[in-house]
Amino acid sequence: MGTIRTDDGRGRLGNVLSSVAVAVGCVLFLGGFAWGAVVYRPYTVPTDSMAPTVEIGDRVLAQRIDGDEVRRGDIVVFRDAGWGDLPMVKRVVAVGGDEVACCSDGRKLTVNGVPIEEPYLPDAVPASPGNFTAKVPAGQLFLLGDERIGSLDSRTHLEDPGQGSVARSAVEARLDAVAWPLGGGVLERPQSFAQLPGGVSRPGPVKLIVGSVLVGAVLIFGGAAWGPLARGLLARRRGKVPADAG
Known part of the structure; x- marks a missing residue:
């Protein structure tokens, strides 16, 4: 019997983590601007x-x-x-x-x-x-x-x-x-x-607000970039590993 491949599982986990990072980043980014608009x-x-x-x-x-x-x-x-x-x-x-x-x-x-x-x-x-x-x-x-x-x-x-x-x-x-x-x-x-x-x-909370916006931006761009990057790495790895024998 062939071995069980786990690449797809890792890919799905990466997509989930990427989506979570973008969602949290949006909350911090937009929330920081909203907080700043109320306070300042x-x-x-x-x-x-x-x-x-x-x-x-x-x-x-x-x-x-x-x-x-x-x-x-x-x-x-x-x-x-x-x-x-x-x-x-x-x-x-x-x-x-x-x-x-x-x-x-x-x-x-x-x-x-x-x-x-x-x-x-x-x-x-x-x-x-x-x-x-x-x-x-x-x-x-x-x-x-x-x-x-x-x-x-x-x-x-x-x-x-x-x-x-x-x-x-x-x-x-x-x-x-x-x-x-x-x-x-x-x-x-x-x-x-x-x-x-x-x-x-x-x-005042200006440092916290700026920090929230910056961390949010990093999470948004990092999370958005992780999906295509992970798919590219996975595709390269699959191209180098021969198919499993039956």
Whole structure:
């Protein structure tokens, strides 16, 4: 009697695994995009007031959040009638109840008397070219641009009610990553604010979302390529092995 061939069985198993990989890949790929669309909003940065952290024209991903989730150090997108009622991008340096001042030593910002290291500022630039002091009302945020020389921020509105602060409810989203140009990457939370009550915010899920999309793409293309590749290898093997004798 002839021997029993198992090539067809292996081929069927390969087809099943290929189909499963493509199906799982589609779930991860499409699910990642859907998750990102729910959690994030894309913005184009309109000015250079946040340079060098984000430059004018950069495409950024901002996580939809409630104003109560904002922490010191966050870069937020907000809209306020007193600031022109347009989406603006600034960094939160103080929250309700804080006293923010600059610059007792000529260079550093202080919050409640604590000097704040700001590694995101351009080299050799003081925390503010002019001195100021403000007491932030409850439920408000004090915002500065990272480009402290030319940024129009809370310092510009110090004579307004609230000493230039903006209501937490004005916040629409928090920047998590620069999507374009490539290489901008995830925006790190400045740990210098972690020593203050409330600490810093936790990063959003952008890395998980990107990972889901990338893994999904690999599974889709890998699974789709496995079927034809396996059939080709099987056909070559059959061509080299003589038929079984009866």
